[in-house]
Amino acid sequence: MQVDFIIVGLGLAGIAFAEELSKNGKSFIVFEDDSQNSSLVAGGMYNPVVLKRFTPVWNAKEQLKIALPFYKNLEEKLKGQYQYSVDIYRIFKSIEEQNNWFQACDKLLLEDFMIPKIIKNINQYIKAPFDCGKLKNTGRINVNSLAKDYRIHLKKSNKLREEQFVYKKIVFDMDRVSYRDIIAKHIVFCEGFGLKENPFFNHLPMREAKGELLTIHAPNLKVDYLIKSAVFILPIGNDHYKVGATFNWIDKTKLPTQDGRNELENKLSSVINCDYKIVDHSAGIRPTILDRRPLLGIHKKYKQLSILNGMGTRGVMIAPLMAKKLFLNLEKNEQLDKEIDIARFD
Ligand SMILES: Cc1cc2nc3c(=O)[nH]c(=O)nc-3n(C[C@H](O)[C@H](O)[C@H](O)COP(=O)(O)OP(=O)(O)OC[C@H]3O[C@@H](n4cnc5c(N)ncnc54)[C@H](O)[C@@H]3O)c2cc1C
Structure with a gap:
């Protein structure tokens, strides 16, 4: 089977990236093994004000501009209220x-x-x-209900494998990778705290x-x-x-x-x-990061591998915008802002 992308993880980050791919007509398959559940238990609140100090949340307006229509579209697509x-x-x-x-x-x-x-x-x-x-x-976004409905949606079109993604089974081949029966151009890791097990990215300071x-x-x-x-x-x-x-x-x-x-x-x-x-x-x-900013970008050596992580305490607002930025980086070569690019930890 040939696809454009393999996505590892179907929390908020994985869902947001899968939606970006669907919108842009890219083929993909998702691996999800239920090892983490941050998105499933989240309160789901979106709020652009830091309630301790009454200051604006980093980049909140830009995030909300993308996030609110994103959830509205999902409501229409999946016929649910979230x-x-x-x-x-x-x-x-x-x-x-x-x-x-x-x-x-x-x-x-x-x-x-x-x-x-x-x-x-x-x-x-x-x-x-x-x-x-x-x-x-x-x-509030009812993330639990959204995540469950999204899984059903992917299952119907055979885009979901409910199993662990095993890193050592990746085979690199020029500008592609193969993983078991799948050949893909990219693998995007959206594993939340599962990052710690990922030998390609676990040097990053979560x-x-x-x-x-x-x-x-x-x-x-x-x-x-x-x-x-x-x-x-x-x-x-x-x-x-x-x-x-x-x-x-x-x-x-x-x-x-x-x-x-x-x-x-x-x-x-x-x-x-x-x-x-x-x-x-x-x-x-x-999945919070040392400097409290998301983690996006391409692996230094293996260009087929990239990461979408570090959604921290505010995945509801951040994930849709970050998925868009990563997609534009991978497909249109648009540069990532320095403060979210994993290159800042080189
Ligand atoms: C108690 C609590 C309350 C919160 N409240 C809010 C809130 O009110 N508002 C808000 O915006 N955010 C909130 N958050 C934060 C929010 O949950 C996170 O920012 C967001 O869910 C992270 O999404 P993610 O997709 O990056 O990670 P996750 O949700 O952890 O998803 C990662 C997925 O990858 C899968 N995975 C990992 N490794 C593998 C592998 N090798 N193979 C296959 N699958 C794999 C995991 O099973 C998991 O489903 C809260 C978090 C917690 C814990």
Whole structure:
């Protein structure tokens, strides 16, 4: 079988790259072995404001311009709903934070998102003595449901192999590669934390961060916006909420832990005071990079191999734009920006 591309990994990065190929009439096959699940457990929020400091997220406007139509097209193509508008209420810790909020609202990049008002908290179950700031034009992608539907879509056209991609089985041949029964022009690795096993790219400085999330049922809480304080509380419908997320730079397993659960429950009790029941607990590893920028580019020696990784804590916004940039680099020779090119680590 001959294809233009082999894609390894079908998280957000792999999906975004597969879509770029489909749009441009390129043939491909995807390998996915369920070894990682960052995309499957992600809260899925997109939000162009750093909620700790009220500063703009790197390149956010450019990312959103590509990401929102990308998810809309997928909704049409797969006949599902994945995108939900969700406002964010940031609980203030102090008067000083309230002042910082107003200062940030005047910044050019933030004015479309930050509302220059203090929103009074009237929900008796939310602890917010300094009230809240509200963000608009933010939302959530149900990545889990999108990823599952996307797999079904690829399976129908025989473009998915649900198996591990074994690096040592690649055979290099001039400007092509063969892998078992497949001959391809390129292999694009979109493996998330799986990068660590990839002998061609594992020299790159991934500083992965494990994250845990709870799903709770809280019938009295009744909020339809995301609450951000010591944790985020994200409504996902039917009085259920995702609560997260932890950051752990030591534990490399994707298993939920008792420590993670305790941390989230403790923080949650500082934000709400109603009864709830934990109905799920999940974990995944965020593919974050030393300098907090994505990893894109072509292998120095084996030009048939390239990488699309480093989506970090914000894959929902970043992945579609990065997939486009990598595609243009591979097919149209458009240069990658220095700050995302893997060559910066040479
Ligand atoms: C708890 C948590 C909450 C998060 N919340 C948000 C959020 O609210 N908003 C946001 O934008 N981002 C969020 N993120 C980050 C987001 O999940 C990531 O940025 C994104 O999912 C990374 O996508 P990826 O495709 O690069 O990696 P992954 O999702 O890890 O996908 C890589 C895929 O490659 C496969 N793979 C690896 N090696 C092989 C191999 N050898 N053969 C075959 N398949 C292989 C894996 O099984 C996996 O499916 C969160 C992450 C976590 C953990």
